[in-house]
Amino acid sequence: MMNLAAYLFISLVLFLCGIIVIIARKNIVAILIGMELILNAAALNFVAYSRYVTHHIDGHIFPLFIIVVAAAEAVVGLAIVIRFFQIKETIHIDDATQLQS
Amino acid sequence: MFLQVVFILSALLTVVSAVMVVFTRHIMYAAVYLLGSLIGVAGLYLTLGADTLAATQLLVYVGGILIIMIFAIMLTGGQDFMKNSRKSFLQVPFMGNVKTYVFGGLAALVMGSIGTKLIMNVADRFSEHSEMLSYQSTIEVIGEALVTDHVLVFEISSVLLLGALIGAATIARPIKKQ
Amino acid sequence: MEHTIVGYFLQFEIMKNLVEMASSTLGFNASSIIAFIIFLTASLILLLIAATIGGLGTFAERKISADMQMRPGPNRVGPYGIVQMVADFIKLFLKEDIVPVNADRFLFYIAPILAIVGVLGTFAVLPISSGLIISDLNVALFYAVGISSLVGLGIFLGGYASNSKWSMLGGMRGAAQIVSYEIPVILSMFTVILFAGGLSFGAILENQSGGPIGWYLFHNPFTFIAFFVYFIGILAETNRAPFDLPESESELVSGYNTEFTGMRYAFFALAEYMEVFVVAAFASALFLGGYKIPFNIGGDSLIGQVLQAGMFFTKVALIYYVVIWIRWTLPRMRVDNLMTLCWKYLTPIAFFNLIGSAVWIYYFGNKSMWNLIFS
Numbered sequence: 001m002m003n004l005a006a007y008l009f010i011s012l013v014l015f016l017c018g019i020i021v022i023i024a025r026k027n028i029v030a031i032l033i034g035m036e037l038i039l040n041a042a043a044l045n046f047v048a049y050s051r052y053v054t055h056h057i058d059g060h061i062f063p064l065f066i067i068v069v070a071a072a073e074a075v076v077g078l079a080i081v082i083r084f085f086q087i088k089e090t091i092h093i094d095d096a097t098q099l100q101s
Numbered sequence: 102m103f104l105q106v107v108f109i110l111s112a113l114l115t116v117v118s119a120v121m122v123v124f125t126r127h128i129m130y131a132a133v134y135l136l137g138s139l140i141g142v143a144g145l146y147l148t149l150g151a152d153t154l155a156a157t158q159l160l161v162y163v164g165g166i167l168i169i170m171i172f173a174i175m176l177t178g179g180q181d182f183m184k185n186s187r188k189s190f191l192q193v194p195f196m197g198n199v200k201t202y203v204f205g206g207l208a209a210l211v212m213g214s215i216g217t218k219l220i221m222n223v224a225d226r227f228s229e230h231s232e233m234l235s236y237q238s239t240i241e242v243i244g245e246a247l248v249t250d251h252v253l254v255f256e257i258s259s260v261l262l263l264g265a266l267i268g269a270a271t272i273a274r275p276i277k278k279q
Numbered sequence: 280m281e282h283t284i285v286g287y288f289l290q291f292e293i294m295k296n297l298v299e300m301a302s303s304t305l306g307f308n309a310s311s312i313i314a315f316i317i318f319l320t321a322s323l324i325l326l327l328i329a330a331t332i333g334g335l336g337t338f339a340e341r342k343i344s345a346d347m348q349m350r351p352g353p354n355r356v357g358p359y360g361i362v363q364m365v366a367d368f369i370k371l372f373l374k375e376d377i378v379p380v381n382a383d384r385f386l387f388y389i390a391p392i393l394a395i396v397g398v399l400g401t402f403a404v405l406p407i408s409s410g411l412i413i414s415d416l417n418v419a420l421f422y423a424v425g426i427s428s429l430v431g432l433g434i435f436l437g438g439y440a441s442n443s444k445w446s447m448l449g450g451m452r453g454a455a456q457i458v459s460y461e462i463p464v465i466l467s468m469f470t471v472i473l474f475a476g477g478l479s480f481g482a483i484l485e486n487q488s489g490g491p492i493g494w495y496l497f498h499n500p501f502t503f504i505a506f507f508v509y510f511i512g513i514l515a516e517t518n519r520a521p522f523d524l525p526e527s528e529s530e531l532v533s534g535y536n537t538e539f540t541g542m543r544y545a546f547f548a549l550a551e552y553m554e555v556f557v558v559a560a561f562a563s564a565l566f567l568g569g570y571k572i573p574f575n576i577g578g579d580s581l582i583g584q585v586l587q588a589g590m591f592f593t594k595v596a597l598i599y600y601v602v603i604w605i606r607w608t609l610p611r612m613r614v615d616n617l618m619t620l621c622w623k624y625l626t627p628i629a630f631f632n633l634i635g636s637a638v639w640i641y642y643f644g645n646k647s648m649w650n651l652i653f654s
Contacts, residue, residue, distance in 0.1 A: 002108050002148065010112050010145065012216070014138070017119040027128055029174050033135050036166065037119055040142050043154075051149045057242045060151050061251055064243070067161050068258045072265035074166045078173040079269035085177040086276055129439070130385065136432070156421035164428030164461060168454050171435060175451065240417055240478060 007048035014041035028081045028091045032074060039070045104148050111144030132171050139163060153240045321413050325402050329553055334364035336552030339599065344607045374541035382538065383440040390437035391539065391546035397429030398553045405560055406480040408570050408587035415481045420468055423561065424461070430550060431457035434518075434525060434535050437547065441538035449534030452614060453525030457516055459621045464512035466629035470505040471495050471565045473636045474645060480564055486645070489573030489590075496566040498647045501635040506566045508629050513558040515617070517551060520606035527611055559598035560591070567594050 014037050021034030043063035050059020085091050118137030125131050139162045146155040247255050298313050338353070338361065345352025353360035378387055404419040406412045416422055431454050438450015474495060475483040487493050495502045515522040526534030536547045563569055570587040612620070643651060 002105060006108075006112070007145065007149070010115055013116050014119050014142075017123050020123050021131075024123070029170060029177065030128055030131055033122060033131055033170065036135060036162075037122065037138065040139065044142055044145060047146055047149045047151050047154060051151075057239065057246055058250075060154055060239055060243055061246055061254075063151075063154050064157060064247075065254060065258055067157055068262065071161055071166055072261055074169060075265050075269045076272070078169055079273040081173050082176050082273050091177045129383070133386065133389065133436070152416070152418050153421070156418040156425050159425030160421060160428070163432065164425060165458065168428075168432060168435060168458055171432075171439070172451070172454065175439060175447075 004048055004052040007044060007052075011041045011044045011048070014038070014044065026093050028084070028093055028096070029078070031093065032077050032081075036070060036074070039066055042066060107144055108148045111141045111148065113141075114138070115141030115145060128174055129171070132167060132174060135170075136163065136167055139167070151239060153243050318413070321411075322403075325405075325413065326399065329399060329402055329556075330549065332556050333549035333552040334368065336556060336599070337367065337548065338364045340552075340603055340606075343600065343603045347604075347607045368545070371541055371545040376541045376543070377538075379442060379538050381442045383442065386436045386440035387543075390433045390440055391543045391550075392433070393436065394430050394433030394550040395546045397427050397431075397433060398550045398557060400426035400429070401557045402553075404480065405557065406484060406564050406569055407591055408584045410584050411588060412480065415479050417477070417479050419480050420472065420478045420483075420561075423557075424465060424468075427554065427557070428457070428461070430554060433550070434547075437539065438525075438535035441535075443538055445531040445533075446535050446537050449525045449527075449531045449537070453518060453535055456518070456522065456524065456617060459618060460512045460515040460522075460625075463508050463621065463625040463629040464516060466626070466633055467505040467509040467512065468561075468565060470502055470629075470632045470636045473633070473640060474498060474502070476645075480569070483565060484569045484571060487568045487571055489568060489571045489575070491568075492647075492649050493571075494566060494568045497649070499636070499639055500648070501632045501639060502566065504628065505632045505636075506562070508625055508632065509562060509566070511620075511625060513555075513562065514602065514605065515621070517554045517558060519555065519602055521609040521612050522617060523606070523611060524614055524617060529611075555599060555602055556595060559595045559602065562598055563591065563594040567598075569594075 018034040018037030018041065021037065022031050025031055025034065043066045046059045046062045046066075050056060081091055084096060088095055115138050118134045118141060121134040122131050122138065125134060139158060143155040143158040146152075146158060294313075301313060341363070342352045342360070353363040356362040356366050378384060401423045403413045404416055404423055406415070434457070435450045435454035438446040438448075438453065441447070471483065472478060475486060477483065483495075487495060491497060496506050497503065514520075518525050524534075525531075526536065531537070536544055539547060570591040572583075572586050572590050576583065576586060
């Protein structure tokens with residue numbers, strides 16, 4: 001039961017959920033939540049392959065950097081969201097049509 | 102035996118929470134379900150023998166990213182956002198009728214089975230190498246690899262984090278009243 | 280497996296016999312089942328200990344504060360009022376469970392559970408004695424800091440779900456405070472980890488000895504500063520005065536737990552008192568030698584274990600007393616002062632400590648101050 005396919009399947013489900021959230025939601029924070037799911041799916045794939053295929057520690061290093069990048073992305077993204085809300089008083093993605101306020 | 106129980110629980114938590122993130126109507130609930138999904142992924146890391154990654158996942162995601170996300174949700178409208186927004190998720194029109202859904206569902210089934218078949222092939226090909234490594238702590242190995250083989254990425258990520266810190270502080274600064 | 284409580288018990292002959300007996304009775308290798316039973320029993324015992332510690336914490340708080348204000352304090356139930364905590368518990372247990380009408384029910388139910396799970400999770404790596412540690416994880420400190428951040432999330436969601444202005448303000452203050460103060464706390468931990476060379480409590484306690492000279496507190500000037508940074512940080516992280524802004528009674532009625540009654544309130548209160556215990560235990564293990572006793576009296580036998588546990592609880596009780604003492608002595612800070620203290624003073628000091636420790640290791644290796652002076 002615990003084999004590569006199971007992990008890949010879980011990763012696939014996470015990825016699909018993330019994609020659906022990104023497509024269906026119009027709230028910018030919800031879109032960021034979907035992106036976290038996708039990043040997690042990728043990281044899980046790395047670790048699963050490192051355990052079952054390559055047997056090398058590099059597969060554990062890459063998720064660390066994925067987590068770092070996810071943290072940076074979340075912080076900057078949410079800062080932009082808050083700034084956007086101050087200007088437009090909405091966080092609907094369709095209202096974000098201008099590069100300059 | 103233990104590992105399999107942990108695996109089943111973590112996998113269920115991850116998948117169910119991820120699906121609930123999609124189907125919940127409340128943005129705050131989505132964040133809480135995301136918490137469940139992240140903890141589930143941490144459990145999956147444990148079953149893969151990546152204890153350092155599991156701890157990092159808990160530390161960074163639960164302690165940092167999720168709290169910041171909930172902060173952002175509250176600062177941008179809080180709980181009434183979904184209800185009162187003029188274009189909320191509830192008012193998104195259905196993208197099709199019964200025919201398109203039947204067609205789409207069948208197509209998704211076929212594509213899914215093809216995908217599963219492909220994944221199974223991959224798994225079969227590597228099945229002869231798939232005997233378990235003995236579980237041992239990875240933290241020393243990761244620590245050494247970070248400052249020898251991957252030292253450039255390590256430094257670059259520190260610069261990235263510094264940039265993110267300054268950038269976020271600059272962007273989210275309150276607007277000055279003229 | 281050998282770094283857990285199971286490993287400690289399997290040293291003894293009687294346990295091996297038990298495993299063999301169970302294996303021959305059941306017809307298959309029963310070692311995993313025995314391990315599971317040992318883990319379960321140890322966890323249950325630790326859960327009971329944790330609940331008692333939380334109750335004793337509330338009792339100590341009331342008694343010590345009464346002592347400082349020259350009142351008798353609770354003295355009716357039992358000798359010196361020590362059964363007061365049981366009475367409190369029964370009162371809270373029998374109270375009506377009120378959920379505000381406009382509250383967010385799902386989040387309202389889940390918030391106290393998150394808070395208490397976050398604290399109880401850290402008990403798994405608590406080094407009470409060299410045998411009584413449920414699991415000496417290799418990433419113990421990392422794990423503990425990560426899982427205890429669930430408390431902040433619980434406080435935040437509790438404040439949000441109550442649908443009350445006071446709770447909301449308290450919850451937001453709590454979350455901001457906890458996230459900010461995690462940085463100096465973790466950096467001060469790293470100062471010790473640099474010298475210990477490992478994240479597990481086994482590695483941290485290995486290089487310390489029973490006497491004060493062998494503690495990391497007096498190892499070098501940087502760890503000495505780091506202890507105080509850590510101490511201020513944990514005061515803020517557990518929402519104790521002078522940093523108890525999330526539940527400041529004078530401005531926000533009771534902060535994030537205004538709307539909680541009965542067992543839900545009890546969960547929040549227990550979580551707070553147990554978290555003070557846990558962070559005090561980490562302080563004692565990181566800086567004050569933990570369970571180590573001078574001259575290793577008793578060794579690894581049962582007597583030694585009891586002595587070690589006594590040493591541990593004594594140190595933790597001392598730190599606990601200081602925490603309560605500070606609470607009833609100092610006035611509360613303002614929110615902007617709080618953030619200024621964290622980001623402009625404690626974080627730079629913690630970074631300075633970290634760099635200083637690295638320089639110390641570069642020049643002197645793992646030698647302590649006393650080694651350099653006396654040789």
